[in-house]
Amino acid sequence: xxxxxxxxxxxxxxxxxxxxxxxxxxxxxxxxxxxxxxxxxxxxxxxxxxxxxxxxxxxxxxxxxxxxxxxxxxxxxxxxxxxxxxxxxxxxxxxxxxxxxxxxxxxxxxxxxxxxxxxxxxxxxxxxxxxxxxxxxxxxxxxxxxxxxxxxxxxxxxxxxxxxxxxxxxxxxxxxxxxxxxxxxxxxxxxxxxxxxxxxxxxxxxxxxxxxxxxxxxxxxxxxxxxxxxxxxxxxxxxxxxxxxxxxxxxxxxxxxxxxxxxxxxxxxxxxxxxxxxxxxxxxxxxxxxxxxx
Numbered sequence: 001x002x003x004x005x006x007x008x009x010x011x012x013x014x015x016x017x018x019x020x021x022x023x024x025x026x027x028x029x030x031x032x033x034x035x036x037x038x039x040x041x042x043x044x045x046x047x048x049x050x051x052x053x054x055x056x057x058x059x060x061x062x063x064x065x066x067x068x069x070x071x072x073x074x075x076x077x078x079x080x081x082x083x084x085x086x087x088x089x090x091x092x093x094x095x096x097x098x099x100x101x102x103x104x105x106x107x108x109x110x111x112x113x114x115x116x117x118x119x120x121x122x123x124x125x126x127x128x129x130x131x132x133x134x135x136x137x138x139x140x141x142x143x144x145x146x147x148x149x150x151x152x153x154x155x156x157x158x159x160x161x162x163x164x165x166x167x168x169x170x171x172x173x174x175x176x177x178x179x180x181x182x183x184x185x186x187x188x189x190x191x192x193x194x195x196x197x198x199x200x201x202x203x204x205x206x207x208x209x210x211x212x213x214x215x216x217x218x219x220x221x222x223x224x225x226x227x228x229x230x231x232x233x234x235x236x237x238x239x240x241x242x243x244x245x246x247x248x249x250x251x252x253x254x255x256x257x258x259x260x261x262x263x264x265x266x267x268x269x270x271x272x273x274x275x276x277x278x279x280x281x282x283x284x285x286x287x288x289x290x291x292x293x294x
Contacts, residue, residue, distance in 0.1 A: 031136075034086050036075050037094035039119045039269035041066050043129055044092075046145055046272045047138040055086040057097075062265050080105045094118050118269070120190045122153065125270035145272050152275030156197060159282060163199040167285050170203040170223035170253070171195075171267060172213065172245060174232025181213040181232060181245050184267070186221075191267045194274070198281040200225070218247030225285045226253040229264035260284045 034055045035041045041060035044050055050065055057075040060066050072082035076098035083091060083106060090112040097103070106113055116132065119125040126146045133142025171185040185191045186205035195202050203223040207214040228242050236242045239259040243249045253259055262284075266277040 031089040032087060034072060034083050034088040034091045035060060035093075036072065036078060036083075036091065036097050037116075038062070038075070038265050039125075039128070039271055040092055040094060040116060040132070042265070042271050042273075043119075043132050044136065047129075047133055047136055047141045049136045049138060052136075054088060055083070059265070062263075078102045080109070084109055084111065088112070090114055092116060119271055120269065121193060122149075122270050122274065125149075125274065129272070149272060149275065156275050156278050156282075159279060160197075160199055163282075163286055165199075165286055167200050167224035167287075168203045168221075169195045169200040169225045169227060169285055170205065170218070170221060170251075171227045171229065171262075172218075172232065172248070173229040173264060174235055183207070183213060183218070184229070185227075190269050193270075194267060194278055194281060195285075197278050198285060200281075200285045213246055215246035215250075218245075219250040222251050223253050224256075224258065226251065226259045227262045227267070227281070227284070228259055229267065230261055231264065233261040258287075 031052050032054045033044065033049075033052045035044060035053050036057040038057070038060040041053065041056050042062050044053060045063050045065065050063075053066070053069060055070045055072050056066055057073060057078065058071050059075055060069075070082075070086065072086065073079040075093075075096060078097055078099070080102055083102075088111065091106060092114050094117065095115050096118070103113065114135070116135075117124060117128050119128050126149065129145055130139075130142045133139045169185065170183060171191045172181055173184040174181050183203075183205045185195060185202045192202040203221040205217055205221045207217040226242075226248065228236075228239075232245075233239075233242060236244065239257065239261075242259050243254045248254050248259070262281065266273070266280075
């Protein structure tokens with residue numbers, strides 16, 4: 001009897017330790033995750049593992065639950081102390097973080113770090129979801145999400161066939177790190193690809209590589225539609241006030257009152273909601289598109 005009791009205690013002890021898992025990243029079902037890339041944050045939540053995130057960067061604002069989490073700074077200006085104080089099992093990122101010293105300092109402190117690919121295209125987003133699903137032991141959830149993404153994109157392709165115009169579109173973003181407005185489109189990034197999928201054409205913006213917005217370049221580009229990301233739009237106080245951004249008032253978009261607010265995180269990476277976001281964009285940029293009547 002004593003031997004049986006000892007054996008049961010040993011089994012319970014082993015199972016108890018297993019429920020908490022080891023400190024090695026990727027080897028346990030539940031982890032304390034610090035997530036410092038907004039696309040990863042959304043995907044972790046989508047995979048049903050959002051409860052494992054204990055801290056995130058300032059730009060991780062989707063879903064709403066993410067807004068309630070402690071922050072460790074802007075993703076390009078992270079706080080090493082903040083990350084370490086969260087006592088993470090792993091820090092996950094998409095190779096777009098800073099400053100340059102943050103990774104060496106975390107490594108020296110013994111923090112586990114895992115980098116993942118980007119989500120700058122539809123295909124890369126699907127690959128990333130499956131990679132994350134494997135890492136988080138959520139393969140079935142990842143497969144289900146990818147399957148739904150493909151089905152949703154079919155709606156986008158069907159809507160494209162009904163479009164009758166191809167407006168030029170400029171995305172103007174307010175960078176919170178440097179407190180400046182700059183043009184996000186015209187850089188062949190995710191925003192341009194979404195504009196094209198929505199049946200628009202990214203405006204040609206030639207500011208000679210300048211990051212800060214150029215009034216002359218905006219006026220010369222003269223977009224039919226301006227998409228203002230949420231923080232800058234709200235900071236200015238609406239579409240009319242947004243016309244005060246350098247160069248904007250001289251554009252056809254401003255003259256025809258075609259300045260629209262759009263969530264930044266819905267334009268800078270592809271993910272589970274991309275098809276839905278493209279359809280929203282489509283309704284904004286096409287003044288006479290049949291898709292608006294749906």
